Amino acid sequence: MENSDKKDRRTVFVTVGTTLFDALVRAVDTWEVKKELFRKGYTHLLIQIGRGSYIPTKSGTEDGSVSVEYFTFSSSIADHLRSASLVISHAGSGSIFETLRLGKPLIVVVNEDLMDNHQSELAEELAERRYLYCARPQTLHQTIANLEVESLLPYPASDATPVAKMINRFLGFPDD
């Protein structure tokens, strides 16, 4: 029973990062988003809510919808990312690249309440290059409805050797 349960389990992991993002937690806790996730075959919803004050309603799997669980902070975010089938994240570059490196399908939700909103630049650029989906809290359910995980491209491996080479050349060190 336990084993087959694990096999069929398809978890959506939601993370707000080191601060708070109530608009995101509230959005994933709506009936529309949960309905769309269930229709796409996801069974569990695990939400990291951070310092936020909005508490999602916990629920089990029995009512033909996704089961919902949440926690505030955890030192094992990496494990949660690894065991997720889909990640819905805030737009911080740390979370974005950690998820892309693990090859997990990712929806980035931009926080429109932040003052210096350069964060949306990165998410939109990466979405244009088809590495992830970019949404706003109020459009999240549409993004999930139109989600095609297979159409996302794998994020290429990064390479710091060009910059290292330029630094070395500038300082007069020979190439090797």
Add this chain to the structure above:
Amino acid sequence: MDVACGTLISLIFFTIIRVLWVVYQTGKALRPKSPKSMNTLIVLGSGGHTAEMIGVLSTLQKERFCPRYYVAAATDNMSLHKARVLEGSVDDTMGDRGATVQFLQIYRSREVGQSYITSVGTTLVAISHAFWLMIRIRPEVVLCNGPGTCVPLCAIAFLFKVVGVRWSSIFYIESIARVKKLSLSGLLLYKLRMADQFYVQWPQLQRKYPRAHYVGCLM
């Protein structure tokens, strides 16, 4: 009186000439006859910044950039921890490594949420502390990628060039999170021509800031 006035005018004149000469020399590659290892200052910022910097450092030859001084804000313990992991000295028992790698903390002039009145005092403390660190380190290479703490350190490095204390090469790597616009630190170092080499991770930024070099994604 005339003598004093003349001395002052010529002093100002020579200072301006010197500053212009330093600006002119900034960005010109070094041509050492036999390159030797260089005193390196690495300015770390929070979260994503540090991850990007660690990526660059792991491809640089350690013996060329030696000794290495890591600097992070006093309130940021994570960054220095990551640097220690990179240097393989997590347990703080540095032994003979102590001479080649050092981890230092710097005061920030203003913490998030601090009032502007008290920040006058803390700024003075932060500047004197930055001077004290820079006089001790006298770096030949400065590597930074965005945190606000790098601006005063680069300004002091520039001052050292003008005064003739130490010539340094300043490398600035703009964060991958900056796609269309430079960060405030980046913009300052670019506009004031303090950085010898300025790197960006997106081609559209390079088109906007032509003196920058495009190096591709570091994350």
